Amino acid sequence: xxxxxLRDRLFKLFxxxxxxxxxxxxxxxxxxxxxxxxxxxxxAAALLAALAVGSALALSGRIGGLFHGTxxxxxxxxxRFLLSEFDMKGKVELIATRNATAFYVxxxxxxxxxxxxxxxxxxxxxxxxxxxxxxxPSGCIDPRIFPSKAMPVLNFSGYSYRPGDSESRLVGLQGxxxxxxxxIGVIGRDKRIVFSVPVENNVYTAGKKGIAGARGIVALxxxxxxxxxQCTAIGSAPAPQFPSGGCGKYKNSPPPNVPPVTQPAKxxxxxxxxxxxxxxxxGVSVVVRGAQVEAHFAGxxxxxxxxxxxKDGRISLGCFKLVTVGGREYSRAVxxxxxxxxxxxxxxxxxxxxxxxxxxxCRVAGTYGHTWNDAHGTHDTVEIALTPKGRRFxxxxxxxxxxxxxxxxxxxxxxxxxxxxxxxxxxxxxxGSHVVPLDDxxxxxxxxxxxxxxxxxxxxxxxxxxxxxxxxxxEIRRGVAYRTNLDGLA
Amino acid sequence: xxxLSKASTKSAGAGSYSLEVxxxxxxxxxxxxxxxxxxFADFVAVAASIVGERESAREAVQDAFAxxxxxxxxxxxxxxxxxxxxxxxxxxxxxxxxxxxxxVHARATAPSPNGTAPESGERSELATLVxxxxxxxxxxxxxxxxxxxxxxxxxxxLGVRTGTVSASLHAAHKTLRKALNExxxx
Numbered sequence: 001x002x003x004x005x006l007r008d009r010l011f012k013l014f015x016x017x018x019x020x021x022x023x024x025x026x027x028x029x030x031x032x033x034x035x036x037x038x039x040x041x042x043x044a045a046a047l048l049a050a051l052a053v054g055s056a057l058a059l060s061g062r063i064g065g066l067f068h069g070t071x072x073x074x075x076x077x078x079x080r081f082l083l084s085e086f087d088m089k090g091k092v093e094l095i096a097t098r099n100a101t102a103f104y105v106x107x108x109x110x111x112x113x114x115x116x117x118x119x120x121x122x123x124x125x126x127x128x129x130x131x132x133x134x135x136x137p138s139g140c141i142d143p144r145i146f147p148s149k150a151m152p153v154l155n156f157s158g159y160s161y162r163p164g165d166s167e168s169r170l171v172g173l174q175g176x177x178x179x180x181x182x183x184i185g186v187i188g189r190d191k192r193i194v195f196s197v198p199v200e201n202n203v204y205t206a207g208k209k210g211i212a213g214a215r216g217i218v219a220l221x222x223x224x225x226x227x228x229x230q231c232t233a234i235g236s237a238p239a240p241q242f243p244s245g246g247c248g249k250y251k252n253s254p255p256p257n258v259p260p261v262t263q264p265a266k267x268x269x270x271x272x273x274x275x276x277x278x279x280x281x282x283g284v285s286v287v288v289r290g291a292q293v294e295a296h297f298a299g300x301x302x303x304x305x306x307x308x309x310x311k312d313g314r315i316s317l318g319c320f321k322l323v324t325v326g327g328r329e330y331s332r333a334v335x336x337x338x339x340x341x342x343x344x345x346x347x348x349x350x351x352x353x354x355x356x357x358x359x360x361x362c363r364v365a366g367t368y369g370h371t372w373n374d375a376h377g378t379h380d381t382v383e384i385a386l387t388p389k390g391r392r393f394x395x396x397x398x399x400x401x402x403x404x405x406x407x408x409x410x411x412x413x414x415x416x417x418x419x420x421x422x423x424x425x426x427x428x429x430x431x432g433s434h435v436v437p438l439d440d441x442x443x444x445x446x447x448x449x450x451x452x453x454x455x456x457x458x459x460x461x462x463x464x465x466x467x468x469x470x471x472x473x474x475e476i477r478r479g480v481a482y483r484t485n486l487d488g489l490a
Numbered sequence: 491x492x493x494l495s496k497a498s499t500k501s502a503g504a505g506s507y508s509l510e511v512x513x514x515x516x517x518x519x520x521x522x523x524x525x526x527x528x529x530f531a532d533f534v535a536v537a538a539s540i541v542g543e544r545e546s547a548r549e550a551v552q553d554a555f556a557x558x559x560x561x562x563x564x565x566x567x568x569x570x571x572x573x574x575x576x577x578x579x580x581x582x583x584x585x586x587x588x589x590x591x592x593x594v595h596a597r598a599t600a601p602s603p604n605g606t607a608p609e610s611g612e613r614s615e616l617a618t619l620v621x622x623x624x625x626x627x628x629x630x631x632x633x634x635x636x637x638x639x640x641x642x643x644x645x646x647x648l649g650v651r652t653g654t655v656s657a658s659l660h661a662a663h664k665t666l667r668k669a670l671n672e673x674x675x676x
Contacts, residue, residue, distance in 0.1 A: 006666065007635040013616055014538060014636065020530035021552070022523055028556030091638075107638070111528035144527065 007068055069093035069105060076130050077326030078487055084325070085332065088114045088140060096201040101174065103203040104135060114140035115176050117156055117205075127474075127481040142258065147178035150256035152228050153219045155184075159232070160210070161241050168242045170214035173197060174205035182222040187231065189213030191248030196220070215243045218250055228253045275357035281384035284364060286319075288386070291356040293319060295344045295364065304381050309340045311367040317344060319362040322389050330488045331360075331393065361390030372409040373434055378402050392468050393489075399466040400489035402450055403474050406431070407462060407481070416460065417479045424454045438463065444471050518562050518571075525575055526555050532637035536576075537583035539632045542621055546586045554582035569646060576647040580629065619669050627662035630655055 072092040075083075083089050083106070090108040097103070097120050106114040116138035121129065137156045146154045155175040161168040170186060177184065177199045184204045188194030188211070197206045216231035231252040233243035277288040283299030295317055297305070308315050318335030334348040334355050348355050364382035378401035385391035406412050415427050422430075424437035431452075436445045438453040441461045445451030451463040460476040474484040526533075530551070537554075538547035558578050565574060620628060626648070633644045634655075645652045 003635070006663065009616055010535075010620075010632070010636050013620070014535045020527055022526060024552055025526065025555040025559060028552055029559035 004068070004070055011068065069095035072104065077328040078130060078330070079133055079135070081323070081325040081328075081330045082133055083135070086138070088116075088138060090114070095176075096203045098200075098203065098205045099207065101205050101207075102134070103176065106138075106140075108140065111143070112140050113143050114138060115154055115156075117174055125477070125480055125482045127484045130487050131481070131484075144258045145256045146176075148256055148258075150254065152178035152181050153184065153217070153230070155217060155230060157217070159214070159242065165212075165241060167213045169210040169212045170217075171208070171210045172206075173209065173211070173217070174203075176203055177219060178202070180221050181219040181227060183220045183224075185218045185220055186211050187215045187218060187229075187233075187247045187250055189215065189243065191215065191246075191250070193218065213243065215247045216250065216252075226250065277357050277359060277386050279362065279384040279386045282382040284382045284384060286362050286384050288319060288357045288359060288362065291348045291354065293317065293344075293346055293348060293362065295362075297340075297342055297344070300382070305340075307368055307376065307381050308364065308366040313340055314338065314367065315340045315344070316365045316367075317346060317362070319348060319357075319359040319386075320390075320393075321358070322360045322393055328488055329393075335365075358386075359390070360387045361385045361394060370405065372402070372405040372411060373432065378405065395468050396466045396470055396472065397489045399464045399470075399472050400486045403462045403464055403472060404486055404490035406435075406450065407474055407476065416476060418458075421454050421456070421458050421460070424452050427452050427454060427460075441475070518565060519559065521571055522555065522558055522562065522575065525572060529572075529637070533576075533579050535636045536629065536632045537579055537586075539620065539628045540580065540583035540625060541587045547583060550582040550586040551579055553586070554579040557582065570643070573643060573646040576633075577649075580647070616666070619666055623662055623665060626650075626654075627658045627665075630658040631662040631666075634659055 070093060072094050075092060080089075083092075088106050088108065090106045092104055092106050095103045095105055100120050102118050102120045104116045104118065106116060108114060116135040118134040118136045119132075121132075121134055124132065139154070139156075141154065145151055153175060154177075157170055157173040157175065159168045160171045167189070173184070173186065175184070179202065181199050183196045183198055185193035185196040194214075195206070195209075195211055197204045215233040216229065218226050218230075219228040221227055229247065229250045229252055231247035231250055233245055233247055234252060235244070274290045275288075277286075279286050279288075280299075282304060283297075283301055285296045285299070287294045300308075314337050316335045316337050318333050320331040320333035322329050322331055324330075332355070334350045336346045336348060338344055338346050362384045363380040365380050368376070370376060370378075378398040379394065383394045385394055407416070411431065415422060415430065424439075428435045428437040434450055436449045436451050438445065438451040438461070441453045441455065441459075443451065443453065444463055444465050447465050447467055449464070451461075453461040453463070455461075458478045459482075461473060462476070463471065463473045465471050472486060472489070474486060475482045533551045533554075534544075534547050537550045538544050541547045541550060555575070555578070558575055565571065620631070623631065629648065630644060633639045633647065634641075639647070641652045641655045644655045648655070
């Protein structure tokens with residue numbers, strides 16, 4: 001019996017209580033007499049009795065099966081960084097897998113639970129393991145809301161509509177469900193259940209099946225009784241192809257009525273002294289004061305100015321910080337789209353939390369596109385390093401982009417997927433003077449050149465050394481990225 | 491602005507809270523309420539592991555939080571609020587257990603943690619086993635596996651060293667594993 005099994009047995013033995021009563025606590029805190037305590041005890045007992053004869057769903061305030069799975073201990077640094085960025089940092093547990101789909105719960109430090117659905121990670125190369133995020137649709141929810149009688153299902157499916165379709169389709173039917181839910185049914189265009197999937201281990205999925213004309217979903221217990229309805233065919237439809245007019249006898253369940261938890265407002269600016277940074281690069285000077293950035297473009301060359309305002313006269317101005325997670329470096333950045341002007345002043349407002357100096361660098365980008373080895377190079381239009389770390393990052397990012405853009409480029413497609421591998425000399429000849437052939441996969445070309453090595457079985461190694469001295473590489477095997485150290489850079 | 495925040499120590503477990511000073515009484519009350527709402531099930535389960543009876547455990551949690559609310563002015567903020575609250579719950583449960591045993595003088599069988607009639611099979615075996623563990627082992631077991639607290643936080647709550655937590659958990663785990671394996675093999 002391992003830790004997880006022991007924990008599950010304890011949860012079975014001690015089903016979690018759901019009848020928290022804060023008002024009772026406050027009453028007890030105010031009252032000092034024994035008689036008053038006895039009275040509240042009686043009231044509590046009466047409430048408990050009422051709950052006991054209630055529906056089976058009354059027990060679903062917290063369900064062990066939904067909250068505990070197998071701990072996931074192999075999160076990559078990239079996944080840990082991204083979870084942190086999306087405010088989902090916590091303990092990750094795998095609840096269940098269905099074919100190629102994995103269902104996760106993430107227990108945040110503040111007690112909130114996040115749910116996520118992703119792919120089962122198998123047969124991945126080291127580069128794919130590092131570069132792919134295992135979590136796809138994700139969301140965090142107050143455990144008082146889900147799972148509960150008012151909301152026994154957390155549905156992750158969506159509706160899709162492509163121009164030309166006569167009606168929208170429900171796609172990716174999948175999600176999490178509380179214990180009493182045995183099946184999830186789909187309400188069709190004739191307002192009857194046209195399709196259903198079983199709920200096993202608190203999860204359900206219909207794979208990639210799409211259901212045209214779907215109007216909503218229902219949660220059914222093992223006897224087929226409707227426990228909960230989510231009808232989306234209400235109100236005004238965003239397009240004629242989306243259903244409206246209700247779901248017939250399946251009435252939408254009322255939303256959960258849970259008092260909001262008082263969350264103290266976070267200060268707009270973090271406490272502490274205001275950090276001021278100044279920097280200059282590519283003819284642009286910036287002054288950063290906390291979360292405010294002021295950029296002066298007086299020294300910008302005409303060519304860069306033309307690039308910046310190329311499409312719609314707007315620029316993307318942002319600053320970044322480098323953070324190290326699991327020994328890997330990632331950049332946290334906020335970019336703001338703003339009209340170009342000789343002097344641009346803007347605030348860096350992230351989606352959550354605060355984001356203020358000290359930064360490692362700032363940059364300005366336009367809306368023009370890139371192709372590998374084009375005249376615009378691999379640097380951003382304007383790069384302003386504010387720290388040595390920022391300067392190093394800009395240098396290595398440019399080299400990483402050189403490798404990455406080539407590997408993804410149209411010009412490289414025939415080489416990458418060639419059945420009979422070309423020689424390194426032939427590859428270099430096709431790609432031009434920027435690329436040099438290498439004799440050994442561990443060799444490194446001179447700075448400013450991109451080295452290529454080709455070998456069996458259909459193995460290609462792209463290598464380049466940054467001006468910082470760091471060797472960056474991407475190894476491709478049978479057309480698939482096999483191993484790389486470009487993570488966090490490109 | 492006062493807010494709930496994750497404990498600053500690296501090893502703080504899930505649902506850990508610390509206070510950002512200065513804190514007002516009203517804000518402290520909000521934090522106590524949040525803690526109560528989010529961890530109610532854990533508090534009751536741990537209290538039940540002491541009292542051995544569900545209804546009394548729930549009562550102990552209610553009493554403990556009433557006491558915490560009343561005495562929140564005494565909270566100095568030099569330890570996490572969660573640890574302070576856990577101690578109050580454990581003390582209230584111990585008090586309730588003494589009263590419970592005074593009222594129920596004679597009990598033929600070991601107390602059922604669920605407060606229900608003894609069940610047959612492995613489940614009742616586990617209930618009996620848990621109930622017969624020494625109190626510290628039982629507490630550590632529940633704080634670790636049910637409330638999902640880390641060793642440091644459990645040590646803070648129980649006022650012992652982390653090594654003691656580790657040893658108690660190991661002993662409890664060993665006892666249960668051995669006994670349950672025997673049950674399954676029977």
